[in-house]
Amino acid sequence: MKRTSPLSSRNISLALLGIVFVLLAILPQLTEAYIVVLLSDILKFIVLTVAWVIFAGPTGYISLASAAFYGVGLYTAAILNADMPFPLVVILAGVFCFIVALGVGALTLRLKGVYFTIFTFGLVQLLYYAVAEVERIATGKRGRFVSTENTETVYYAMFILTVLVLVTAVLIRRSRHGLALRSIGEYEQAAEHSGVNVIWTKVLVFAGSSVFMGMAGAIVATRRAYIDPGIAFDLNVTFMPVLMAILGGMTNLIGPVIGAAVFAYLGEFLLTRLPDLYMLVFGAVMVLAILFFPQGLWGLLAQGWSKLRGGRRAPA
Amino acid sequence: MGAARDIIIAGLLLGGIYALIAAGLSLQYGVARVLNVAHGEFIMIGAFITWWLFTNVSFDPLISIVITGPVTFVLGILLYRFVYRKIMVDSPTIEVFEGKSMLAAFGMLYVVQNIARWIWGSNTYAYQYMATSVTGARIPLNRLVALGVVVVVAAAFYVFLSHTRLGKAIRASALDPTTAGLVGVNVYRVLGICFGLGLAMAGIAGSLLSILYSVNTSMGLGYTVIALIVVVLGGLGSIQGAFIGGIFLGLMSSLVSYFQPSMTMIAYYVVFILLLLIRPKGIMGK
Numbered sequence: 001m002k003r004t005s006p007l008s009s010r011n012i013s014l015a016l017l018g019i020v021f022v023l024l025a026i027l028p029q030l031t032e033a034y035i036v037v038l039l040s041d042i043l044k045f046i047v048l049t050v051a052w053v054i055f056a057g058p059t060g061y062i063s064l065a066s067a068a069f070y071g072v073g074l075y076t077a078a079i080l081n082a083d084m085p086f087p088l089v090v091i092l093a094g095v096f097c098f099i100v101a102l103g104v105g106a107l108t109l110r111l112k113g114v115y116f117t118i119f120t121f122g123l124v125q126l127l128y129y130a131v132a133e134v135e136r137i138a139t140g141k142r143g144r145f146v147s148t149e150n151t152e153t154v155y156y157a158m159f160i161l162t163v164l165v166l167v168t169a170v171l172i173r174r175s176r177h178g179l180a181l182r183s184i185g186e187y188e189q190a191a192e193h194s195g196v197n198v199i200w201t202k203v204l205v206f207a208g209s210s211v212f213m214g215m216a217g218a219i220v221a222t223r224r225a226y227i228d229p230g231i232a233f234d235l236n237v238t239f240m241p242v243l244m245a246i247l248g249g250m251t252n253l254i255g256p257v258i259g260a261a262v263f264a265y266l267g268e269f270l271l272t273r274l275p276d277l278y279m280l281v282f283g284a285v286m287v288l289a290i291l292f293f294p295q296g297l298w299g300l301l302a303q304g305w306s307k308l309r310g311g312r313r314a315p316a
Numbered sequence: 317m318g319a320a321r322d323i324i325i326a327g328l329l330l331g332g333i334y335a336l337i338a339a340g341l342s343l344q345y346g347v348a349r350v351l352n353v354a355h356g357e358f359i360m361i362g363a364f365i366t367w368w369l370f371t372n373v374s375f376d377p378l379i380s381i382v383i384t385g386p387v388t389f390v391l392g393i394l395l396y397r398f399v400y401r402k403i404m405v406d407s408p409t410i411e412v413f414e415g416k417s418m419l420a421a422f423g424m425l426y427v428v429q430n431i432a433r434w435i436w437g438s439n440t441y442a443y444q445y446m447a448t449s450v451t452g453a454r455i456p457l458n459r460l461v462a463l464g465v466v467v468v469v470a471a472a473f474y475v476f477l478s479h480t481r482l483g484k485a486i487r488a489s490a491l492d493p494t495t496a497g498l499v500g501v502n503v504y505r506v507l508g509i510c511f512g513l514g515l516a517m518a519g520i521a522g523s524l525l526s527i528l529y530s531v532n533t534s535m536g537l538g539y540t541v542i543a544l545i546v547v548v549l550g551g552l553g554s555i556q557g558a559f560i561g562g563i564f565l566g567l568m569s570s571l572v573s574y575f576q577p578s579m580t581m582i583a584y585y586v587v588f589i590l591l592l593l594i595r596p597k598g599i600m601g602k
Contacts, residue, residue, distance in 0.1 A: 062415055107593055114351055114414055114552070115596050118544055119589065121353075125541060126585035133578060235537070239422055246419060276434060283426025290420045291402055 024159055028152045036155050040223070042264040043158040044216050049241040049260040050165045050253065051212040054172060055205050056242075057250045058181040061113065064238045065104065065120035068127050069097045069210040071232035073217020075131065075144075078227050081218075082147040090157060090218045097214030098207050105203035121238075128233035135229070143228030146221045157219045165212045169253050172208075177201055240267075243282060247289050249296025258297055323570050329459040331566020332466040333521055333528075337539055338546035338558035339470070340517030346553025347490040347510040349410060350400050350417045355543055356536030357428040358388050358515045362522025363531040364436055370443055377445050378461065381523045388519030392512030395424070400511065401504055425536070432533045442530035462524040469520060470559065473513075477555075486510055490553070545588040551598030560599055 028036050052066055076093035084092075108119045135141060149157075172178045180201045183191040192198045221227055241260070248259020263282075270278040293300060337359060344352045362384040369375035369383070400417050407413035446458040477483040488496040489506045497503045525531075525539075546565050550557025565584065572583040591598070 060411070060415060062418070111592065111596055113411055114418070115548070115592060117351075117418065118548060119592050121544070122541070122585055122588055122592075126582065126589065129581040129585065133582060136578070239426075242419065242422070277430075279426045280430035280434070283423045283430065286423030287399060287420050287427065290416055290423070291399065294406065294416075 021163070028155055033151055036151050037223075038265075038268060040151075040155045040158045041268065042261050043155075043162045044220060045240065045244060045260040045264040046257055047158070047161050047165050047212050047216045048237070049244045049248070049256045050169050051209045051216075052241045053245050053250055053253070053256045054165075054169050054209040055181075055202075056245070057256075058173075058178065059185040059202065059205075061109075061185075061202070061206075062117045062242070063120045063206070064117055064242075065101075065123050065210070066213050066241055067124045067233050067235055067237040068104075068120070069101060069213035070217035070220075070237045071124075071127060071131075071229075071234075072097050072100055073214035073219075074221040074224075074227050074232040076214070077218040077221035078144040078146045081149075081222055086149055086153065086157070086222065090161075090215050093214045093218035094211040097210045101207035101210035102203060105206040106199075109199060109202045109206060124233050124235060124238060128229050131233070132229040143226055143231075145226055146224060148225050149222040151223070154219055154223045158216070161212065161215055161219065166253065166257075168208070168212075172205065173253070177205060181205060243286050245296075247285065247293075247296055249298035249300075251295065252298065255296050255298035262297065319574070323574050324567065326459075327567030327570030328563065329463050329566070330569055331563035332463040333524055333562075334542055334546050334566050335559040335562025336466045336469060336517055336521045336524075337543045338550065338562050339473070339555050340514040340521070341540075341543040342514075342547045342550070342553055342555055342558040343510050343517070344514035345547065346555070347486060348396065348400065348507040348514070349404075349414055350396075350421060350511060351414065352511075352514065353418060353421045353540055353544075354425040354428055354536075355514070355518050356538065356540030357425055357432070358391065358518040358536075359522035359525065359539045360432060360531070360533060360536040361391075361428065362388055362519035363526035363535070364432060364522075364533075365519075366523040366526045367441055367443060367531050370445065371441075377443075377523060377527050378465065381465065381520045384519040384523045385516045388522075389512040389516035392515030393508050395515075396508040396511040399424070401508070404504075404507075425540075429533060429536060436533055438533060440530045440532040443526075445527050456528075458527045462527060465520070465524055469517070473517075473555075482506070482509070542584070545584055548588060548596075548598055549591055551600040554598065554600040557598055557600030564599075 024039070027039065048066055048070065052063065056062055073093040073096075076096055077089050080089045080092060104120075104123060108116055111119060132142070135144075172181075180191065180196040183194065183196060184198055184202065188198060217232070224231070240263075244259040244263050245256045246259070247263060248257065249255030267278065267282070270281060274281075289296065295302075337355070341352060341355045344350050344355070365384050365387065366377050366380045369380050370377050399420055403416050403420060404413050407416060446456070446461060477486060485496065485501045485506050486509070488499075488501055489503050489510075493503050493507075496506075521539075542565065546561040547558055548561075549564060550559070550561030565587075568583060568587065569580050573580045
């Protein structure tokens, strides 16, 4: 049944989405620097979370390599940003990540579930120790300085990246690759027998999603001014997006965005007021969410909404 | 010649503890199907209890394993009962359970680590216990004693698995939980006990590690990673594999750190990644 009323819920949500984007686009003109920095941080988490969900959502493969690609992005910016224009650096960071992820994916996506997860977990640590060792031998120093960009440039770069990752996520979901990915997640062998090139699809989408993580890293680097292996290959960068995606709900794309936005803000709030309890609260919320809200915040909202409208089944 | 002997002995001593840590993790994954990435945090808990007892009431660190073992065992039983059992009941397939329980374990990692940090702060602590070297090779006595404890624990565990009714139930549940349940094994109870035993091994290993190295509240993750590497080396879920992998990694660590200590972790990962690519089932995997 197709409704054509201009006030259908689909049109309303599209209009709301448009308003949000316009507001975000003109925001730096309206408000103070702190809010802009905070928003760039929230957008960073949205990018990382949505990029993670692009691959993990439909396939169920839990990648813990986000920090590896993010770190490659940080180092790309640290090495190149002094000599090259900023947009080119960001694009190059994406290209490097694509190449790295293509290699990693081609090698590891033959592995099933838990082995893939352990491998990607190890990859972050390997890069941490390897980069630290290379820096120790090559420069004798622990970290590097990054030539910085101003707050507004960083914000707009992150905003454009957010729009790009969301558009890509929607396009992939609607393409035949999205369907192929979901069928892999449901029953990999059946997908293979139905003519899906399982490994190629997985590797390509995995590499594609890592591009955004690397670009986010490159943009963040130009705000930090200084990076070292501990900052670049920080396991929190891996866990946070996973946590945010689970808390938001992974059945569609709105869930991860809500999860990232709510918990990035909450994180900032806790970090400034209760720094000791910050990670404790996150851990506890993660366990409780897995136990009691497997559909995430979005699932709760959808349930509440369907109750309000009276008895209709919540969308799965 | 002397150098080679020292490398081998040091490697065996280190490998013994790695093996104990990894056997615990392997038990949790092999039977209870929880890839417990918070394993190292319970090593940290064991280490801190031992350190606290020794510095505050001069309690003997070796005897403290009769406290740390049972404490972590009970923690494991409770954790399984209130977290992992519910996830298992809610999960449609074993793959979904593995994914969700691992993510819950990440949450537990943060919870346990930050509670510990709340209690003990972020300082590094150490104490001296049996730090004299034994004649001949330059081996500290405490390392030999630690290896002795590992051998005793491993032997006791082997006898428990192979000669008791509960051990048989554990082996049956590892092979096929559904059928084990059909022939009258209380599967959830057995899985809970396995999870608890895995944590008890972590707690005991923590006590031993606190004798050898300094302790701090963020020490856990490093040992979790080592345990993961050892378990993949030996074959996920294989207890014998965990012991073989542990000894192997200990020897390799001792060899690499003889030449270039800062390369040890990199060497671990290179071996780990090569092995995952060539033989993901591990040395003893089926």
